[in-house]
Amino acid sequence: MDIIDAHLHFAAEAYFDRIALAAGHENNAPHLQAAYREYGIVGGVAMGGNCPPSLEKGAYPPFLKYCLGLDEATLRNPTPELPFIARHLAKKECLGLKLYPGYIPFYIYDDFMAPIYELAAACDKPVAVHTGLTASGEGFLKYCHPRIMDEAATKFPKVRFVMCHLGEPWFEDAVAVLEKNHNVSADLSGILEGKIPDMAAFLRQKRFYVEQMQGWLAYLDDYSRLMFGTDWPLANLQDYIEFTKAVIPEEHWPAVFADNAERIYRCGFTVTKEEQT
Numbered sequence: 089m090d091i092i093d094a095h096l097h098f099a100a101e102a103y104f105d106r107i108a109l110a111a112g113h114e115n116n117a118p119h120l121q122a123a124y125r126e127y128g129i130v131g132g133v134a135m136g137g138n139c140p141p142s143l144e145k146g147a148y149p150p151f152l153k154y155c156l157g158l159d160e161a162t163l164r165n166p167t168p169e170l171p172f173i174a175r176h177l178a179k180k181e182c183l184g185l186k187l188y189p190g191y192i193p194f195y196i197y198d199d200f201m202a203p204i205y206e207l208a209a210a211c212d213k214p215v216a217v218h219t220g221l222t223a224s225g226e227g228f229l230k231y232c233h234p235r236i237m238d239e240a241a242t243k244f245p246k247v248r249f250v251m252c253h254l255g256e257p258w259f260e261d262a263v264a265v266l267e268k269n270h271n272v273s274a275d276l277s278g279i280l281e282g283k284i285p286d287m288a289a290f291l292r293q294k295r296f297y298v299e300q301m302q303g304w305l306a307y308l309d310d311y312s313r314l315m316f317g318t319d320w321p322l323a324n325l326q327d328y329i330e331f332t333k334a335v336i337p338e339e340h341w342p343a344v345f346a347d348n349a350e351r352i353y354r355c356g357f358t359v360t361k362e363e364q365t
């Protein structure tokens with residue numbers, strides 16, 4: 089089975105080097121490419137750092153495409169940056185935009201976001217949004233609770249939103265938003281961290297959490313809007329595949345592991361459909 093990693097981070101930063109080692113990886117392109125090959129991952133969607141990223145310098149290797157990350161200054165005053173954002177969105181490697189509420193104190197449904205959403209909708213490229221717990225203790229969860237996406241998705245119905253991390257751990261709220269708003273899909277990244285020494289023991293210990301996730305996804309019963317993602321270098325790739333297989337019913341693996349990402353992000357990665365093992 090070919091896999092698309094619909095959410096990872098790729099940047100030469102000491103922090104990423106450290107967390108990659110903790111997850112049993114190395115934070116560099118040759119290692120990532122080799123690990124992707126080993127696990128049948130045909131490509132990944134790198135969630136951009138703060139805008140403007142150094143893409144002109146060729147920061148991303150060919151097996152990665154990206155969502156352009158928008159920083160606070162750009163969000164507060166988007167108009168002067170619109171040509172820059174439009175230039176990125178016109179590239180085939182740029183699959184969408186990435187917003188960081190919680191890390192940045194703003195509500196994604198605020199009116200000042202309108203020009204950015206209009207541009208994304210005009211280019212028909214999705215807007216990926218961090219939802220759920222933040223990696224650091226400095227942000228405010230009120231900005232990244234999955235319910236924030238309801239107002240944004242309703243107010244800006246032409247925008248295709250991606251709820252990153254399925255709003256973890258607020259799966260009930262995340263699923264309510266997904267059920268109501270068909271312009272919202274979600275990725276399942278950001279749930280694991282580091283290397284899991286014993287997945288069976290992990291799943292036992294987190295049973296309540298995993299059952300909540302499975303239960304609400306079964307309630308939603310729409311696996312066409314869920315995408316596998318690893319949040320690499322935060323988590324071990326093999327662990328993440330194993331965990332996702334444990335959570336998602338097997339008949340939906342081809343959709344969740346690759347087809348949905350290909351359709352939603354239009355990644356352009358070559359997916360071998362006939363292999364379903």
Ligand SMILES: [Zn+2]
Nearest residue numbers: 095135278319
């Ligand atoms: Zn992430």
